[in-house]
Amino acid sequence: MPAVGDLIWFAAALAGAGAVAGLLAGLFGIGGGAILVPVFYQLFGLLHIDDAVRMHLSVGTSLAIIVPTSIRSFLAHRKRGAVDQDLLRSWLLPVPLGVFSAAVVAASVSSAGLRAIFALIAILVGVRMLLNRQHWRLGTVLPSNPVRAVVGWLIGLLSGLMGIGGGVLNNTFMTLYGSPVHRAVATSAGVGVLIAIPGLFGYIWAGWGAGGLPPFSTGYINWVVAALIIPITLVVAPLGVRFAHALNKRQLEIGFGIFMLSVAARFLYSLS
Template sequence: MIDLVLHYLPWAIAMIVAGLLAGFVAGLLGVGGGIVIVPVLDTILATLDVDPSLRMKVAVASSLATIVATSWASARSHKAHDAVDFDLLKSWGPMIFIGVVLGTYLAGIVDARVLKLVFATVALLIAANMFLRSKSQKLADGFPNMIVKGALGFVVGTVSAMMGVGGGTLGVAILTAFGWDIRRAVGTASAIGFIIAVPGTIGFMIAGWGVPDLPPGSIGYVNLIAVAAIIPLSILTAPYGARVAHTIPRQYLAYGFGFFLVITAIKMLWGFFA
């Protein structure tokens, strides 16, 4: 019994840290916490000798499950600051949903190393974009037409599902490029995270159903132990992140977002090449 407790103690400690940090970052940057949770879970699963072909899929799936709660808490906090664009959510939501369905399907059938590469590549691209546009430079005032708007929503849904992240990782970069204020982009992206996380979680449960050698406490690729540890702590800290987001100058918030993405991308690339 003692040996079992000692074996899972690093997991429990890591989940506590991940939960506290993920909630704060979710509120601060509108990233749903997944950009933190996925690399942490991938690392912890490696220490527990989980099959490498399963680790990233479990990390992505479990991250999406936690984002169901954290994005809801973050969106409510941003709504209190009138920073959620509900008109955009209504028009963008359907294409994001379709993208999530495709992304979840692809994540279930590709090699886990592909998910690492997708995660790292997209994170670096968005970080570069945020640094270049940190002073709110924009491509246009709003989307030029419905085709571009729909296509970008589809990309947000597909890639976010494969990365295990909420709406902020792609959504903030796209919205700021098309003229949205960084704070309103962050607030809206937190709500987009909920649209991504719900179908994504269900899809990963189905995709991983019956797969052997999954960690204990898993339904499909979603690990309920990780989810149960992370959700309450991340909900606790998400409102604090949202409050800080509305006190930091826009340029610093953009730089912080970009720097955070670079760090996580390096971590994933290290794992990919190792």
Template structure:
């Protein structure tokens, strides 16, 4: 489909702004920015009449690709403030990477509407949990050993299928085991990198060789869209990290829940109509 120069300029500007918002949220909430990038990319692709059967795949894959540099920037900022639990990252890392890779590879066999439903349903559940006055607490410490490995595996799997960093699931899970929210957010920023790299590789493989993808695609990843988003996500992630340490925990949880709920409801509405 032919697009005018003005339309292309508007889309590029919109992606730059999206990157700024996503980067700020990545540092503030440890979510990798995907919670903003996925629905915005879905909207942009719908605006240019992109085939709906693969638009969600491209939105998710491109979001994961942009999370890689964002997670690096956000993690560095949080680590400088001592808010990253490196021992937990090492303990959960292998299972989380495996889950993210499985999610990316499975994308070849999952429809766009199923991806939208997964995104909307999981995000809405997490939003409700974070919005209640007292977050559900199920223990005073995170499960260890082999018994604790299914948790990061599931986080990696669903995060990759949703196109988000680890924060959407890892923050509430850590909070449920009495981890302070600022430390949970900082650690989740590191999880974002462990999810984004294998998840992106899985989506590249899943879309490899498809003839109906637009120019500049690497599998399902849109390189031009990623190039427009990455600079501002990288630049704004440290700002979000500074804000995270200036806001009290209850306000941080409410902000997290609000963004999740809005995004989830919009994604569910798209999938069910």
């Protein structure tokens, strides 16, 4: 059993991660999974959860938490009229299909494999955040199908494998085609809903009957951790929305990029 002091420390870390995740959900239109997954991975290690399911449980629980967080963030952004409803409607099928594809991969890949996937995508996301330039463009109009559908599927796949809400990926896609950053952020909150809900059920299916899971888990979702984090993220997410419409986010992008590269290094080190 872990020491009481260690449990208190990680309880504080969970609370802090929940607050940061909620803030990021509103600020960048992301679910905060990039913050939550590394924290959960350390927590489950402290609790001596089997390494074979530790990373899967971290990703699945993160997606469960993103469900209410992304819904609340999306509703707050939609109230401001900033959401690209047309893009969301066109992704009602491709994004969830990508997420279910991720669940199929998660059901068969090892913990080390899932950590490697997370690390590689985190490197790409971190570099993108550090090097992002508003003037970079691939066009002035979002592409139509089949390109749009393929992009939606990829966003769902990569996000499902990382346990994130897809905001960074969608922000990149929309801004590269000339969408205002605030519109991209607002729409990303809706993309998070399309990712988190099927991701929740996908990771329940992927982990159904798996051994080594802690109590109060359904598949790769641990409801105790989810219940502790969700209230914090719900309270903080609207604050992030207000910041998103008031702040220059470049410094925050740099900080988030550095964090992602640090997380990637941590997971790559664990594979050595």
